[in-house]
Structures are given as structure tokens and as C-alpha cells.
Amino acid sequence: MVEEVKLFRTWSSPYALRIVWALKLKGIEYETIFEDISNKSPLLLRYNPVHKKVPVLLHRGKSISESLVILEYIEDTWKQAPLLPESPYEIARAHFWAKFSDSKLMPAIWHVFLTQGKQQEEAIPPAIEILKIIEEELKGKKYFGGQTIGLADIAFGWMANLLYVLEEITGLKLMNTQNFPSLSAWINNFSDVPAIKENWPPHEKLVTKFQAIREKYLAAGATK
Amino acid sequence: MDKQSEVVVFGTWASPYCTRVTLALKLKGIPYQYVEEDLTNKSELLIQYNPVHKKVPVLVHEGKPIAESLVILEYIDEFWNNCPKLLPEDPYERAKVRFWANFYDQKIAPATLSLIKCKGKERERAIADCEELMKVFEEGLERDYQGKSPFFEGENISYLGIVVGSGSCNYQAFNEAVAVTFDAEKHAAFVSWVEDLKAHPLMKEMLPPHDKLVAKIRHKFSLSPEPQA
Numbered sequence: 001m002v003e004e005v006k007l008f009r010t011w012s013s014p015y016a017l018r019i020v021w022a023l024k025l026k027g028i029e030y031e032t033i034f035e036d037i038s039n040k041s042p043l044l045l046r047y048n049p050v051h052k053k054v055p056v057l058l059h060r061g062k063s064i065s066e067s068l069v070i071l072e073y074i075e076d077t078w079k080q081a082p083l084l085p086e087s088p089y090e091i092a093r094a095h096f097w098a099k100f101s102d103s104k105l106m107p108a109i110w111h112v113f114l115t116q117g118k119q120q121e122e123a124i125p126p127a128i129e130i131l132k133i134i135e136e137e138l139k140g141k142k143y144f145g146g147q148t149i150g151l152a153d154i155a156f157g158w159m160a161n162l163l164y165v166l167e168e169i170t171g172l173k174l175m176n177t178q179n180f181p182s183l184s185a186w187i188n189n190f191s192d193v194p195a196i197k198e199n200w201p202p203h204e205k206l207v208t209k210f211q212a213i214r215e216k217y218l219a220a221g222a223t224k
Numbered sequence: 225m226d227k228q229s230e231v232v233v234f235g236t237w238a239s240p241y242c243t244r245v246t247l248a249l250k251l252k253g254i255p256y257q258y259v260e261e262d263l264t265n266k267s268e269l270l271i272q273y274n275p276v277h278k279k280v281p282v283l284v285h286e287g288k289p290i291a292e293s294l295v296i297l298e299y300i301d302e303f304w305n306n307c308p309k310l311l312p313e314d315p316y317e318r319a320k321v322r323f324w325a326n327f328y329d330q331k332i333a334p335a336t337l338s339l340i341k342c343k344g345k346e347r348e349r350a351i352a353d354c355e356e357l358m359k360v361f362e363e364g365l366e367r368d369y370q371g372k373s374p375f376f377e378g379e380n381i382s383y384l385g386i387v388v389g390s391g392s393c394n395y396q397a398f399n400e401a402v403a404v405t406f407d408a409e410k411h412a413a414f415v416s417w418v419e420d421l422k423a424h425p426l427m428k429e430m431l432p433p434h435d436k437l438v439a440k441i442r443h444k445f446s447l448s449p450e451p452q453a
Contacts, residue, residue: 050327050364064319066326076315088302089288095295100276133276 005030006058008044010037012201012209014158015067016055021154022074024195026081068098071151083151090145097137097144098155105130105159112174113166113210114217124174131175131183138182142189149193153186157196160187165206169214231256232284234270236263237432238440240391241293242281247386247430248300248310294325297386308380320368325387327364331357333391340402340445351404358406362414373417381424389421397434401441 007023007030009016023030035044035054047063048056057064057073064073075083084091108127115123134156138144144152167173177184190196231249233256235242249256261270261280273289274282282289283296290299301310311318335357339350365374365384375385395418399405408415421427432440442449 050360060316062316064316064323066323069319069322069326072322073315073319076318088299089285089290091302092290092295092299095298096290096292099292099295 003060004058006033007031008033008035008041008047008056008058009054010035012206013054014162015053017199017201018067018154018157019055019057019070019074020199021157021196022071022083024199025083025149025154025193026074026078028074028078068102068155071098071154075151083149083154085145085150094145094150094152097152100134101152101155101159105134105156109159109163109166109174112172113170113214115221116218120170120172124172127174131180135180135183138186141182141186143186149190149196153190156186157190160190160196161200161203161206162210163187165203165210168207169211230285232259233257234259234261234267234273234282234284235280236261238437238444239280240394243390243430243432244293244386245281245283245296245300247381247390247426248297250426250430251308251310251381251386252300252304252306254300254304294329294387297383308377310383310386312377312383321374321383321387324361324365324368324374324384327361328388328391332361336391336398339404340441340447351406355406355410358411358414362411365417366413371413373420375417375421381421381426385421389418389427392418393422393427393431394437397432397437398441401438401447402445403447 005023005028007016007019009019009032011034033041033043035041037054040052044054044056045052047058048054048065051065053065055065055067055070057070059073059077064070071083084094108123108130111123112120112127143149144156163175175183191200231254233242233245233249235245235258237260246256246258259267259269261267263280266278270280270282271278273284274280274291277291279291281293281296282291283299284290285299285303290296297310311321332354335350335354339347339354342350368374373385374382375389376382377385381389392414395406422431441447
């Protein structure tokens with residue numbers, strides 16, 4: 001029986017990219033369905049009625065949503081190239097850091113990115129504090145899990161391509177190789193993994209896209 | 225029992241996130257030591273064990289700390305993989321419980337917190353938001369569990385029972401402290417699942433006492449004991 005795997009995504013969604021990376025790392029064949037977020041397909045709405053978002057994974061006719069939940073599903077279903085370590089304690093650490101990416105780092109970075117002037121100035125120190133926590137965690141490690149790329153790395157992967165994009169757009173430098181040597185090294189290590197490298201959205205296209213997002217947010221804020 | 229295999233839980237009695245952990249340990253019959261934290265004066269040990277968030281609950285096992293309640297639940301299930309299991313075996317069923325646990329933590333819990341802090345017109349809007357989210361939650365759970373309670377796995381409390389019940393079973397204390405009434409008829413299924421859960425001996429044992437919790441919520445959020453005008 002051919003087990004069909006389909007992935008609903010957009011080319012730029014960092015959440016959807018996580019799933020692409022996981023599927024590629026495990027060598028799983030899948031079909032991509034690109035969504036237009038301004039005009040969501042009936043299929044997407046059917047398969048993710050609660051959040052109506054990408055990514056959605058379709059496997060054996062069943063849909064799974066929420067990127068971290070999908071990553072765990074992939075890990076539970078396909079045992080090759082494990083993304084989680086063996087020991088329960090190390091698994092817990094991977095879960096902890098994956099969660100940290102979404103609950104702490106992403107909001108902090110977004111807050112810097114989607115503001116300007118005084119608001120932005122005030123948003124910068126908390127973001128740097130969070131980056132320092134990650135720097136500390138990565139000391140002496142190639143990846144979050146140690147020597148091999150894993151779930152936590154995939155969760156943080158958006159940082160490896162978006163951080164530079166956001167810095168370019170805002171003209172701000174949140175991290176540099178001097179103050180964040182481990183984090184900078186991790187970005188290089190992560191980006192160099194072939195499955196990641198081959199599935200990297202084009203830099204210029206990302207800059208254009210996120211520039212537009214920033215402008216839209218700032219304009220909306222100004223009219224309040 | 226040798227020191228290193230000891231299980232220690234750092235928590236606060238009123239926190240549903242902490243109740244999740246102690247419920248899970250009790251369910252699996254794992255002995256543990258409990259340390260009650262004063263969040264206004266956090267112990268050095270807590271900060272040492274959870275330097276990133278400095279929060280409860282923290283589980284320390286074999287000298288190693290694990291933080292974040294859902295991470296702790298999965299650790300407990302992974303390490304003590306005896307029956308009863310907390311999470312289902314099937315990958316798709318596991319995805320479903322993780323999805324709804326996240327929905328509860330990322331949508332329902334924050335909306336409930338917002339409600340406590342609002343007054344006047346904002347409060348009306350916050351109540352409407354909570355109602356809307358509860359509707360999505362209930363309908364989604366009904367769909368995914370074919371109308372059966374998602375909070376039980378046979379006779380045992382399920383993963384979702386632990387995650388959701390630890391908070392939702394206190395709904396009467398919450399309603400009283402915050403002086404809000406949700407229309408139970410609008411969420412008849414959810415209310416019946418919660419009531420069944422509350423009647424379970426383990427839940428009865430582990431939930432905080434009603435009056436104590438009402439007083440605690442009022443104190444924490446500086447709410448007056450009189451009903452809102």
C-alpha cells in the first residue's frame with residue numbers, strides 16, 4: 001500500500017518549513033500543496049477547521065495540525081533518522097527547548113520586528129536576554145541535542161534564516177559572532193545540513209515578504 | 225529508596241499546572257516528595273532547578289530537573305512506561321491529545337486569565353471570547369472522540385483529563401471568585417465531562433479545596449469579595 005503523505009504549506013511559513021525539514025531528514029516522500037493564505041482552499045479549511053492554518057500534514061487520510069504536534073507525529077510514525085534522543089530526560093530537554101522557541105523567542109523577536117521608535121527600543125533588551133539564554137544552552141554543543149540534529153534544532157530553525165532577514169529589514173543587529181559565538185556556530189551547523197540547505201527559502205524573496213509584513217503592521221498600528 | 229532515584233515535585237497547591245504533575249504521579253503509583261513553594265519568595269533550589277523560567281511545577285528525578293507541565297507529563301509517561309499509560313500508543317491518537325492540550329494551554333487558559341483582569345465593557349468582550357473558544361473546544365473534542373468523554377481512558381483519567389481537568393474542575397471556584405457565570409447549557413457536553421471527572425476519587429483527592437481556592441484567586445488578582453456591579 002502506498003502511504004500517501006501530503007503537506008499543506010506556503011513557501012515562506014517558518015512553521016511549515018519545520019515539517020519539510022523533518023520529512024527530508026527522514027527521507028519520506030510527500031506531495032506539497034501550496035496554499036494562498038489570502039484565499040484558503042476548502043481542503044485546508046476541512047483539514048484544519050480549528051486554526052485554519054498551515055502546516056497541515058495528511059497521512060492515511062487523517063490530518064494533523066500544529067507544527068510541533070506534526071513533528072512528534074512524524075517521529076512516532078517513521079522510526080528512521082530519529083529526531084529525538086533515547087533517554088527520557090534528553091527527550092524532555094528537547095521538548096522543553098522546542099517549546100521555548102515558540103513561547104519565548106519568537107514573540108520577543110516579532111515584537112522587535114513589528115515595532116519602531118521607542119516601542120522597538122524597549123523591545124530589544126528582553127529579546128537579547130532570551131538570545132543569551134539560548135547561547136548558554138548551546139555552549140559546547142554542535143546542535144541542541146549534542147552531535148546530531150534533532151527536534152529542538154528543527155524548532156529553532158526559523159531563527160537560522162529569519163534572524164538575518166529581520167536584521168536586514170530593520171537595520172538592527174541583535175546578535176553578532178563575538179557576543180554569541182555558540183549561537184552563530186549553531187546557525188552555520190544547522191544551515192549546512194544537506195536536508196536543510198536544499199530546503200531554504202531564497203533570502204531576497206524572504207526580505208521582500210517580511211518587509212511587506214512589517215509595513216502592514218506598522219501602518220495598522222498607526223491608524224489605531 | 226536511594227536518594228538519586230527520589231522524585232521531588234516543586235509546586236504550589238493552587239496551581240492547576242502543578243496538580244497535573246501530582247495527578248500523573250498518583251495515577252501511575254509513583255511515590256514522590258512534594259515541596260510547596262512561596263512564589264513571592266522563591267527558594268534557591270527552585271531557581272537552581274528552573275533558571276530559565278523560575279516557575280512551578282518542576283519535577284526533579286535522579287537529581288535532574290524537568291520544567292513545563294506538559295513536558296513533565298510526557299517525561300513521566302516515557303520513564304515510567306507502566307500501565308496506566310498517560311498518552312495513547314497510536315501516533316494519530318497521540319497527535320490528537322497533544323493538539324487539544326496545546327489548544328487548552330495556548331487559547332483557553334490565556335483567555336480565562338484575561339477575563340479575570342478585565343472590567344466593564346472589556347470584561348463582556350472577554351467573556352464572549354471565552355465562550356467562543358469553549359465552543360470550538362467542545363465541538364472539536366466531540367468530533368474527535370465521537371461524543372465520548374475525552375477525559376477518561378476506560379476507568380482511568382486520561383491525559384486530557386489530567387491536562388484540562390486540573391484547571392476546569394475548579395470552575396465553580398473560578399466562577400465564584402471572579403463573579404462570572406457561564407451558561408452551562410451552551411456547553412452541556414463539556415460540563416458533563418467535567419462533572420464526571422470531578423466525581424473520580426483521584427480528582428477528589430487532588431483538587432484544591434473550593435473555599436481556599438476562591439480566597440486564593442481573589443487575593444492573587446485583588447478581586448473584591450462582593451459581586452461585580
